[in-house]
Amino acid sequence: MKNTFPEFARKTAEEHRKIWDNSLVIFDTNVLLSLYYYSPETRKSIIEMMKRLKSRLWMPYQVGKEFYMGRVSIIQKLETLPNNIIKDFDNLLNNAPKNSVFYRILSSMSDKLQKDIEKETKHSQQSINDDKILDTLESIYNGRVGQPMTQDECAAIDKEYKDNIANKICCPGFKDSKKENNAAGDFYIWKQMLEKAKETNKNVFFVTEDTKEDWWRKNGNKLIGPRPELKQEFIKATNGLFFQMYTLQKFISINSKYEKQPVNNKVEEEIKLNKDVLTKEFWDAHTLEVIDEIPSIDIKRHFNELEHTINPCIDKIYSDNYIAKKLMAALKDIKPIENLGSYPLAEIFAQEHKTKK
Numbered sequence: 001m002k003n004t005f006p007e008f009a010r011k012t013a014e015e016h017r018k019i020w021d022n023s024l025v026i027f028d029t030n031v032l033l034s035l036y037y038y039s040p041e042t043r044k045s046i047i048e049m050m051k052r053l054k055s056r057l058w059m060p061y062q063v064g065k066e067f068y069m070g071r072v073s074i075i076q077k078l079e080t081l082p083n084n085i086i087k088d089f090d091n092l093l094n095n096a097p098k099n100s101v102f103y104r105i106l107s108s109m110s111d112k113l114q115k116d117i118e119k120e121t122k123h124s125q126q127s128i129n130d131d132k133i134l135d136t137l138e139s140i141y142n143g144r145v146g147q148p149m150t151q152d153e154c155a156a157i158d159k160e161y162k163d164n165i166a167n168k169i170c171c172p173g174f175k176d177s178k179k180e181n182n183a184a185g186d187f188y189i190w191k192q193m194l195e196k197a198k199e200t201n202k203n204v205f206f207v208t209e210d211t212k213e214d215w216w217r218k219n220g221n222k223l224i225g226p227r228p229e230l231k232q233e234f235i236k237a238t239n240g241l242f243f244q245m246y247t248l249q250k251f252i253s254i255n256s257k258y259e260k261q262p263v264n265n266k267v268e269e270e271i272k273l274n275k276d277v278l279t280k281e282f283w284d285a286h287t288l289e290v291i292d293e294i295p296s297i298d299i300k301r302h303f304n305e306l307e308h309t310i311n312p313c314i315d316k317i318y319s320d321n322y323i324a325k326k327l328m329a330a331l332k333d334i335k336p337i338e339n340l341g342s343y344p345l346a347e348i349f350a351q352e353h354k355t356k357k
Helices: 015-020 031-032 042-052 061-095 101-124 132-140 151-166 185-200 228-238 247-257 265-276 280-285 297-315 322-333 345-356
Strands: 024-026 203-207 218-221 223-224 243-246
Touching: 015 024, 024 185, 031 061, 042 132, 042 247, 042 265, 061 101, 061 132, 061 185, 132 203, 151 185, 185 228, 185 280, 203 247, 223 228, 223 243, 228 243, 243 247, 247 265, 247 297
Parallel strands: 024 203, 203 243
Antiparallel strands: 218 223
């Protein structure tokens, strides 16, 4: 069966280690741009790992192009984000019922939040003309970037991508087909990885924070691995080489094991926070599941009304920026009021209801 279905074949630990030692490591654009969002400590840890992997790194031309096009807007966004977060937090506070525990908790955080944001901003921000992250990546990837494709090659890729979309064939970039700009970007990255693997006879580990179904095989929300069609195409195009995908968090964990380089717990926590805490699914799981257990219709209605008022503010606060993550983590687990303990937001409302009774 393994020979008939190589795209599903599992590797032993020994086989995986051999593959690892003969592989290219390719970081997606979103991973490189995420360096601007992380705290200095986490950013340094990721960059040090990349430096140790330097001899195996390669950057598709499309990734480099997207990185250069994206970094300026991110830096500009981060320059205004701290004030926007404070403004949105104040808006959140102003919309909370003044006699609620929720309001007391938020108001008790206000001054400290502003100081924390100002402190973190000083350590985290880059400037467009003095960009240390750009300088570092340009040094690491010197001589390790793919060349631009010819017009004929681009035309062929564009045609194949459009044919896939028209025929509803799922491929990298399929979920981006409605985008006005760079809809085929992921498809270009995929094709460039295939060509590099063939050219070098190397396996490929692709590290991405893109979790859409046009890249991943999933079981519910759990990422299993690359889509079988992608593995099959890779095996066929490269005469049997191996293709695997990881999120940054998973890749760091595996690299730590193979390279015997321990990862700081705070770094792991922040990278996990980047993936989990700011998703709507995470927020819902930590509020609605608790509210559903509250028997009182009144408290449920009260909370639902409050959610309707506050959620637009919360949605504004959602951001990839490290400072915003700290805010949302604080809102999820707060201990500023004596005898209240530590509760997610929904539990705070439950506590308020019990107190009133």
